[in-house]
Amino acid sequence: MDKQKITFTLNHEKREEYIDPRASLSEVLRGEFSLTSVKHGCNVGECGACTVLIDGETFNSCIYLAIWADGKDVLTLEGLSDVNGNISDIQQAFIDEGAIQCGFCTPGFIMSSLPIIESPRTFTRDEIRKQISGNFCRCTGYETIVNAIEKTANSRHKAK
Amino acid sequence: MYDFEKIYQPKTIEQALKLKAEHPEALILAGGSDILIKTRSGKLAGSTVISIYGLDELRGVCIEDDGTILIRPLTSFSHITANPIIAKYIPVLGEAVDQVGGPQIRNIGTIGGNICNGVTSADSASTLKAYDAVLEIASVDGIRILPYAEFNLGPGKVDLHPNEILTGIRIPKDSYENTYGQYIKYSQRNAMDIATLGCSVNVRLSADCKTVERLRIAFGVAAPTPIRALSAEKAATGAQVNESLMETVASNAILDVNPRTSWRASKEFRMQLISELSRRATRAAVEKAGGKF
Numbered sequence A: 001m002d003k004q005k006i007t008f009t010l011n012h013e014k015r016e017e018y019i020d021p022r023a024s025l026s027e028v029l030r031g032e033f034s035l036t037s038v039k040h041g042c043n044v045g046e047c048g049a050c051t052v053l054i055d056g057e058t059f060n061s062c063i064y065l066a067i068w069a070d071g072k073d074v075l076t077l078e079g080l081s082d083v084n085g086n087i088s089d090i091q092q093a094f095i096d097e098g099a100i101q102c103g104f105c106t107p108g109f110i111m112s113s114l115p116i117i118e119s120p121r122t123f124t125r126d127e128i129r130k131q132i133s134g135n136f137c138r139c140t141g142y143e144t145i146v147n148a149i150e151k152t153a154n155s156r157h158k159a160k
Numbered sequence B: 001m002y003d004f005e006k007i008y009q010p011k012t013i014e015q016a017l018k019l020k021a022e023h024p025e026a027l028i029l030a031g032g033s034d035i036l037i038k039t040r041s042g043k044l045a046g047s048t049v050i051s052i053y054g055l056d057e058l059r060g061v062c063i064e065d066d067g068t069i070l071i072r073p074l075t076s077f078s079h080i081t082a083n084p085i086i087a088k089y090i091p092v093l094g095e096a097v098d099q100v101g102g103p104q105i106r107n108i109g110t111i112g113g114n115i116c117n118g119v120t121s122a123d124s125a126s127t128l129k130a131y132d133a134v135l136e137i138a139s140v141d142g143i144r145i146l147p148y149a150e151f152n153l154g155p156g157k158v159d160l161h162p163n164e165i166l167t168g169i170r171i172p173k174d175s176y177e178n179t180y181g182q183y184i185k186y187s188q189r190n191a192m193d194i195a196t197l198g199c200s201v202n203v204r205l206s207a208d209c210k211t212v213e214r215l216r217i218a219f220g221v222a223a224p225t226p227i228r229a230l231s232a233e234k235a236a237t238g239a240q241v242n243e244s245l246m247e248t249v250a251s252n253a254i255l256d257v258n259p260r261t262s263w264r265a266s267k268e269f270r271m272q273l274i275s276e277l278s279r280r281a282t283r284a285a286v287e288k289a290g291g292k293f
C-alpha cells in the first residue's frame, strides 16, 4: 500500500513520517522511531503494555492506526526524561517502591499513571486502581505500583 | 500491520457516504476496538475499511432547541462520561459507559460502534433503550430516523443498509426529563470484562415521591439482543413506592427475557441475575429520585 505522510508532535518535537496506512501506532513508534518503551504484549487492547498518551489521554497504541495520529500530540515514556536523560519522579518512584520486577509492563503503567499524577485533584487508592485497570502486570501483584503512583501524586501535590 | 485490502479516509461525512455507496461491502471503522481486534484474529482480515475516526463533525454532545439531547456517534465513552450535558440530564448513561473495559478502551471506543456492532452485552445499549433513543442514519439518499427499539435484528445484526452510516443518537426531552437512573453491570471482574448481565432502570416519581409515574427497564445479555422489559414497565406504572415495588418489577421482568447459557454463565444463573439486578437497580433509581422505602 502507498505510504502516507503524517505530521505530529512526538515527545515534544514536531515530526513528519511516511507510513503505511495499515500500520498501528505502536509499530511505527517502535519500528520507525525506535521508541522501544512501547511494548507489544497482546496486540489486541487487553494488556496496556503499549500505552501512550495522545492529546493527554491514554490509548493502547497497538489498536490505534498510525494515520490517526496525524496532527496529534503523542507522548511515550521516552518523553518523560529531561534533556540530560534524567528520569522523572514517577519512574524513580517505581524503582524505589519495588514496583518493577521483569519491567515489561512498567512503561505502560507509568503512562497510565500520568493522568493521575498530573491531575489537580487527589485520587483515592481505589480510583488509582481503576485508572490502571487496563494494564496487566504478571509479576508485582499491583500493590507496589499503586504505592509508587500514590507517592508521586502526593509529593507533586505538596510541591505545589 | 493490519491486514486491510484497502483503507479509505474520507475528510467529510459527504465523502464517507459517497464511499460507502460506492463500496457497500466496506466496513465502517470508528474507534476500531471491535474491527481491529477481529482483523488481527483473522475473522475480518482482508477487509476494505472506511475510517471515519478523523471526522470530528461526528463527535460531541449537544442540546437541540426542543431539549432533545443529541449524541454524535464517534463520541468516546470517556467523553460521554465527562460531558456536562450527560452528567446533568442522563448521568446513568455516563456511569454505564464508565464500566466499559478499562481507561484506554473508554478513550478509543465510541458509543456509535457500541450499538452498531449489535452485541447484547454492549454497556450503553440498555440505558439507550430505556431512554427511547432515536437514531439518525444517513446515506447518499438522505437521512432516515429510526427508533433504537427497532434497530437490533438479531445477535450482531442491526438495521443498517450497506450504504448507511449512523450519524446521531437522540434522546427526547420527555423521555429523560425528571428521571433518575441506575445501571448495574454484573461481570466476573471489575474491569476489562464484558457483562454477564446488565440492567438499566430509570424512574419518574410523582411530586410527593410516593408513586411511580413511569419506570423504564432494559437489559443486556438477557436475550440475544439488548431488550426492554415492557411487562415490568407496565406493572410498575402507577405503583406505590414501597418494598413490594421491587417484587413487582422483578417478577414481571423475568417474563420478558430469554437468556442463554454461555461459558460465562448458565441460563438459570442469568435468570437469577435478572431478578436480583431488577430489584437492586429499581431500589437505587427510586432512592435517587427521592423515594423512600
Ligand SMILES: Cc1cc2nc3c(=O)[nH]c(=O)nc-3n(C[C@H](O)[C@H](O)[C@H](O)COP(=O)(O)OP(=O)(O)OC[C@H]3O[C@@H](n4cnc5c(N)ncnc54)[C@H](O)[C@@H]3O)c2cc1C
Binding pocket: A044, A045, A046, B027, B028, B029, B030, B031, B032, B033, B034, B035, B036, B037, B073, B074, B099, B100, B101, B102, B105, B108, B109, B110, B111, B112, B113, B114, B115, B116, B117, B121, B122, B123, B124, B160, B164, B165, B166, B167, B192, B193, B194, B195
Ligand atoms: C479489551 C476490550 C474490552 C472491551 N470491553 C467492553 C465492555 O466492557 N463493554 C462493551 O460494551 N464493549 C467492550 N468492548 C467492545 C468495544 O470497545 C465497544 O463495543 C466499542 O463501543 C466499539 O466501538 P468502536 O468505535 O471502537 O468500534 P469499531 O470496531 O470501529 O466499530 C464497531 C462496529 O460498529 C460499526 N460502526 C461503528 N461506528 C459506526 C457508524 N457511525 N455507523 C455505522 N456503523 C458503525 C463498525 O462497522 C463495526 O461493525 C471491549 C473491547 C476491547 C478490545
Ligand code: FES
Binding pocket: A039, A040, A041, A042, A043, A044, A045, A046, A047, A048, A049, A050, A051, A060, A061, A062, A063
Ligand atoms: S499490546 Fe497493546 S494492549 Fe496489549
Ligand code: FES
Binding pocket: A099, A100, A101, A102, A103, A104, A105, A106, A136, A137, A138, A139, A140
Ligand atoms: S513487572 Fe513483570 S509484568 Fe509487571
